[in-house]
Each structure stands twice: as C-alpha cells, then as structure tokens.
Amino acid sequence: MELAPKLLEKDYLDEAYYKINISIDNSNNAVLEAMNAANTSELAKALVEALQKELNQMTIAGDSSVEAAAARVRTLNNKTSTFTTLKDRLNDGDKERIRKQNEIRRRSNKNIVKIDLTSYAQHGFAWTDAPINVFTDGVSFYTxxxxxxxxPASNRTVYVNSRTGSTSNDGLSESSPKSTLNSAMANANSTDTIKIVDDADVIYRNGLWESQVIRKSLRIIGKSGRRRKLVNADKLTYTKVSGYSFVYQxxxxxxxxxxxxxxxxxxxxxxxxxxxxxxxAIKGSWYLSGSNLYVHAFNDKVPTEDKVFALLTTPMFSVISDTQDVDLYLENIDIVGGQTTGNIYLDRRGYKLNLYQKDVRYLHTTGIDGNADSINADGVDLVYSLRVICAHSNKDGFNYTAYNGxxxxxxxxxxxxxxxxxxxxxxxxxIPNVNNSHNASTAHEGVIGIRINGTYHDTVGVPVCDVQNGTQSLNLACTSYDSLAGTKDVYDACFSTQQSGALMILDGCIAFGAEYDMYAVTGSxxxxxxxxxxxxxGGGTYKITNAM
Structure with a gap:
C-alpha cells in the first residue's frame, strides 16, 4: 500500500487527481482488509468454540479420575449445583473466591504495618522467630x-539442553551444554547450579534422570522466559489404526x-x-494392550506432540540425605508424573535435608499407594515454597511428616x-482403602508451618488439614473451599484439625463450599x-474473634 501524499495549496487539479486516487485506493484496501480480518476473527472464534466443545464432550464422557461425577457437584449456601465439566466447577469456585476476597479487601485501612509474629504466641503458636517478614493493611497480608x-552460594553453572547438548560436553557454557540432567548432575559439584536452557518447552524422560537419586546440594532452574515441563513420558510416534475412525497407536x-x-x-x-x-467411541480416551498404546484425542486427530503425554509407572524426583547435608532449590519448572515417588519424594536420613522452591508446578502424580502425593516430604527439615502449585495428585498436594522413609x-x-x-x-x-483423606496441604506429627495467601480447593477430603499432637500452622489470608468428600463428616470441611493436640490459627481466611467450613476434633x-x-x-476448642 502506497502512502498518499498530502494536497498542497499550489497543486493544480490535474496534479491533485493522482493524490486523491491514491487516498481512495488506500481507503478501499483498508475496508477490504478490515472485512478479511473480521472474517478471519469469526473463523478463529468458531474454530476455538468448536475445539472447546470437543474438549467439553471429552470431559462429559467421563474421566475415571479428574472428571469423576461427584467432582462436578457443589453445594454452596444450601444450593446444590451440577456442572457439565470439572473445569466449569473450578471456574465457578474461583468466581466465588474472588468475590469474597474482594469484599474483605474493601475493609482494608490501607495503612501497611509489619506484623510481629510473637503476637500469635498468645494463641500457642511456637514458631514466632520464623525467617519471614509479614506486613498487613489490617485485612490483607504481604511479604x-x-x-x-x-x-548457599552457587559455585558454578552447568547447562543442559536435551536438543543440542551432548554427554561429552563439559556443560560449563550455554554453547557447550550437557544433554541430560543425569550427566549434568554427575558433573555438578555440591552447591552448583544446573540450568535448563532447552529451546523446546518439554523435556522427556530420556532427558531426565531415570531411577537416579539426588544426594547433593543443587539448584535446578529453568531458564527465565519459558517454563520447562519435565515429563515422566517418552516422545512417541503415532500411526492411524486400520479399521477404526479415530484411534492412533x-x-x-x-x-x-x-x-x-x-x-x-x-x-x-x-x-x-x-x-x-x-x-x-470416546473422545479423550486411551487403551493399553501389552506394548501397544491406543489413543483417541479429543479432536479426533493424531495426538499432538509436546501436548499429549503417556505417563509411565517409573519414579520421578527422589532426594535423600544419607551421605551429606542436602539443600535443593527448584525454579521455573513443571514436574509431570511420577509413580513410586509422587512428583517429588524427599527422605531425610542421617543429614539435614531442605527444599526451597519458586514458580514450580507439580502435576499428575500417578502412584496408587502412600507415595502418590505431589510433594512427599518425609522428615525434611525445611520446605519453603513461593508460587508453587500442586494439582491432580492421586493423594495429597503439599504433605509434611516428621517420619522419614x-x-x-x-x-x-x-x-x-x-x-x-x-x-x-x-x-x-x-488408592485402595483410603477414602476422603486427600488434602491440598497437610502437616503431621508435630510439623510447624506458615501459609500466606494460599488457595486450596477441590480435594476429596479437607483442603487444609493438620493432624496429630504438636502439629501447628499459622494461616494468613488463605482461602479453602469445595471439599469433594460429600460425606457430611470430619472429612467434609474446608479447614480442619483432625486429631487431638493439633493447633490451627486462621487470620483473615475464607472458607466455603463444604458441609462444614471449620472442623476441630476433640482435643484439638x-x-x-x-x-x-x-x-x-467438632468437639474441639474454638477461639473466635471478629468472625465475618
């Protein structure tokens, strides 16, 4: 498109025709482009709506885990609603959470002051010297x-690129990376940083460390600007199955x-x-016969590479402190899958073990026993988490216990x-014989913790649950909602102390969407x-101030 020159006072009419016609042509072209853009936009919208309909149909068909029928029903304010998909239910819960949080924030006095954690000692909280600065405006909390x-300070960086690297590289520069986390870990000294710099978003099992255990202090960081998925799956090649309409093998x-x-x-x-x-016959389904995997994607087409993963029965991340102190730091990664370890299993033995993490997501544990948690911290000294998500676990999300492996x-x-x-x-x-005791965040056996601005919901059990004698938690501005237990008992609550001797302090918290918002058993x-x-x-002790 040519830019039209402006008309000048000295131009004669025959000179002006050319400039006017350019302007008219440009206007016509702009109209045509706008029409095409509108058509393209409508087409794109229609395609997205069609694909979303396909996804909804897939979830309507029913998933034996995530899309269980009970998970699509919720009762709030004595009103029971049934949703088409779990996603619809989650969205509805999010809307209610945001509405309640905004209502509380409107009560803020806007004067932000630092909180002295010793102010909670009067309520029995023991960890008043916790290494965290907390501020409040009277309603919300900040840190x-x-x-x-x-x-500890990092000595050097070892780079990993599963696409361009090699196990023979020294890994000490981004231009000479290791190809697997296995080789990077073997080459790294204690306190080194392992940086994942893959061009792609997904690192498959052969780029991880299968059946390996971390026994040294490390930082494992996904390069900023792109979150890396570490997936317990292999990259697969699918072919259409003869005699069937939508199945790929x-x-x-x-x-x-x-x-x-x-x-x-x-x-x-x-x-x-x-x-x-x-x-x-079922969109979004799979079938395994021996070593033959059959998949029917929700769009009826070949499963999308780097989007559809066949998760395996093998372990994922294991960390054991049996030879030296271990400080592990994780950042900017997703950990997907893991059977006998959950997403990550931490086992404190003869030496200290600490986990520090930021912007990590633990997704889709596949265990069917006690190791089905997203984060399974057994006897661990410290677990410090910022913006960490635990979702779609077969058991708990954040799980802390005083006993080791x-x-x-x-x-x-x-x-x-x-x-x-x-x-x-x-x-x-x-998990056989384990019903309605799956929690989003739970502490046991005297573990002490602080939760700030957390959101916990849609669990087959109490989303936030602390149990056993000596266990304590301080919860500031946390929201817990939508237990899926449906049992109208101690498991069907939002916040709960489930065994005698446990203490839970809630300040500025919100609870809704369960049979009982609060449940304290006798002795807690x-x-x-x-x-x-x-x-x-419950028959426990309640100390309530300024209930809303």
Whole structure:
C-alpha cells in the first residue's frame, strides 16, 4: 500500500487527481482488509468454540479420575449445583473466591504495618522467630519472602539442553551444554547450579534422570522466559489404526495415565478405556494392550506432540540425605508424573535435608499407594515454597511428616507456603482403602508451618488439614473451599484439625463450599481471627474473634 501524499495549496487539479486516487485506493484496501480480518476473527472464534466443545464432550464422557461425577457437584449456601465439566466447577469456585476476597479487601485501612509474629504466641503458636517478614493493611497480608535467599552460594553453572547438548560436553557454557540432567548432575559439584536452557518447552524422560537419586546440594532452574515441563513420558510416534475412525497407536508399555495439556495448562486426564472399540467411541480416551498404546484425542486427530503425554509407572524426583547435608532449590519448572515417588519424594536420613522452591508446578502424580502425593516430604527439615502449585495428585498436594522413609521420627520440620495453590487432589479415589483423606496441604506429627495467601480447593477430603499432637500452622489470608468428600463428616470441611493436640490459627481466611467450613476434633484447637465462614463442627476448642 502506497502512502498518499498530502494536497498542497499550489497543486493544480490535474496534479491533485493522482493524490486523491491514491487516498481512495488506500481507503478501499483498508475496508477490504478490515472485512478479511473480521472474517478471519469469526473463523478463529468458531474454530476455538468448536475445539472447546470437543474438549467439553471429552470431559462429559467421563474421566475415571479428574472428571469423576461427584467432582462436578457443589453445594454452596444450601444450593446444590451440577456442572457439565470439572473445569466449569473450578471456574465457578474461583468466581466465588474472588468475590469474597474482594469484599474483605474493601475493609482494608490501607495503612501497611509489619506484623510481629510473637503476637500469635498468645494463641500457642511456637514458631514466632520464623525467617519471614509479614506486613498487613489490617485485612490483607504481604511479604518479601524469597526461598532462594536461604540457599548457599552457587559455585558454578552447568547447562543442559536435551536438543543440542551432548554427554561429552563439559556443560560449563550455554554453547557447550550437557544433554541430560543425569550427566549434568554427575558433573555438578555440591552447591552448583544446573540450568535448563532447552529451546523446546518439554523435556522427556530420556532427558531426565531415570531411577537416579539426588544426594547433593543443587539448584535446578529453568531458564527465565519459558517454563520447562519435565515429563515422566517418552516422545512417541503415532500411526492411524486400520479399521477404526479415530484411534492412533504408538509402541509403549507401562503406561499408567494419558494427560492432555492442549487446552488446560494444568492438564486433563484421558479416560482409560477397556478396549480399542471403546477408545474409538470416546473422545479423550486411551487403551493399553501389552506394548501397544491406543489413543483417541479429543479432536479426533493424531495426538499432538509436546501436548499429549503417556505417563509411565517409573519414579520421578527422589532426594535423600544419607551421605551429606542436602539443600535443593527448584525454579521455573513443571514436574509431570511420577509413580513410586509422587512428583517429588524427599527422605531425610542421617543429614539435614531442605527444599526451597519458586514458580514450580507439580502435576499428575500417578502412584496408587502412600507415595502418590505431589510433594512427599518425609522428615525434611525445611520446605519453603513461593508460587508453587500442586494439582491432580492421586493423594495429597503439599504433605509434611516428621517420619522419614525408614520410619524414623526426626525432629519435626517446618514449612512456609506463600502464594501457593493446591487443587484437585485425590479425585477418583485410586488408592485402595483410603477414602476422603486427600488434602491440598497437610502437616503431621508435630510439623510447624506458615501459609500466606494460599488457595486450596477441590480435594476429596479437607483442603487444609493438620493432624496429630504438636502439629501447628499459622494461616494468613488463605482461602479453602469445595471439599469433594460429600460425606457430611470430619472429612467434609474446608479447614480442619483432625486429631487431638493439633493447633490451627486462621487470620483473615475464607472458607466455603463444604458441609462444614471449620472442623476441630476433640482435643484439638482452632483459633479463628477476622475470618469469613458460615459454620463449625467438632468437639474441639474454638477461639473466635471478629468472625465475618
């Protein structure tokens, strides 16, 4: 398109025709381009709506875990609603949470002051010297907390690029990277940084360390600007299956789940079909026969590379402190899958073990036993988390216990969660004989912790649950909602102290969407300050100030 020159006072009419015609041509072209853009926009919108309809149809068909029928029903303010998909239910819960949080924030006095944690000692809280600055405006809470500040200084950086690297490279520059985390870890000294600089968003199992254990202090960081998925799956090649309309086949045994990240950044699990024919009939399903994997993607097409993953029965991250103290720092990565370890398993043995993490997402554990948590911290000294998400676990999200993997009780550890979220934990109840005790965040056996601005919801059990004698938590501006237990008992609550001797302090918190917003069993104590909730239950002690 040529720019039209301006008309000048000295121009004659025959000179002006050319300039006027250019302007008219440009106007016509602009109109045509606008029409094309509108048509393209409408087409794009139609395509997106069609694809979303396909996804909804997939979830309507039913997923044995995430899309369990009970997970699509919620009761709020004595009104029961049934949603088409779990995503619709989650969105509705988010709207209610945001509405309640905004209502509380309108009460703020806007004068921000630092909180002295010793003010909670009067309520029995013991960790008043916790290494965190907390500020409040009278309603909301703020902090400058950053877990990396607790790590020892890093000596050097080892680079990993699973696409362009080589195990023979020294890994000491981005231009000479290692190709696997295995080789990077072997080359790294204690306190070194391992930086993942892949051009792609997904690092498959052969770029990880299979059946390896971290036994030294490390920082493992995804290069800023792009979140890396570390997936417990192999990169597969699919071919169309003759005689079926929508089924594609790949060679892979030991598959335990198939997860699709096309439309949901936290992933949607496909239904496990019982035959190829059933797989062909159900969008978003999979079937395994020996080493033959059959998949029917929700769009009826070949499964999308780097979006659809066949998760395996193998372990994921394991960390053990049996030879030296271990400080592990994780940042800017997603950890997807993991059977016997959950997403990450930490086992404190004869030496100290600490986990510090920021901007990490733990997704889709596949275990069917006690190691099905997103984060399984056994006897760990410290777990400090900032903006960490635990979602779609077969059991708990954040799980802290004083006993290690050898059933030895260690000095009860401590944890801090800031701006964290735990959701969709235990949906499907895949663990035998364990019902309605799946939590988004839970501490046990004397562990002490602080949660600030956390959001915990949609768990088959109490989203925030602290149990056993000596366990304590201070919860500031946390929101817990939508237990999926449906049992109208101690498991069907938002916040709970479930065993005698546990103490939970809530300040500025919100609870809704369960049979009971608060549940303190006999012998336990809940201190509730400036919080919004509708009811409470249990024979425990309640100390309530300024309920909203």
């Amino acid at each position: 400058d907390f950053d877990p990396i500040s607790f790590m 790949a060679t892979r045994s030991n598959v335990v789940e198939v997860v699709d990240f096309t439309f949901d950044e936290l992933g949607v699990r496909y239904k496990n079909a019982t035959s190829i024919a059933e797989c062909d 050898a059933s030895e009780k260690k000095t009860a550890g401590k944890f801090i969660e800031v701006d964290c979220e735990g959701l969709v934990c235990g949906v499907g109840n895949k 104590t809940m201190v509730i300050l400036n919080s919004e909730f509708n009811n409470k239950q």
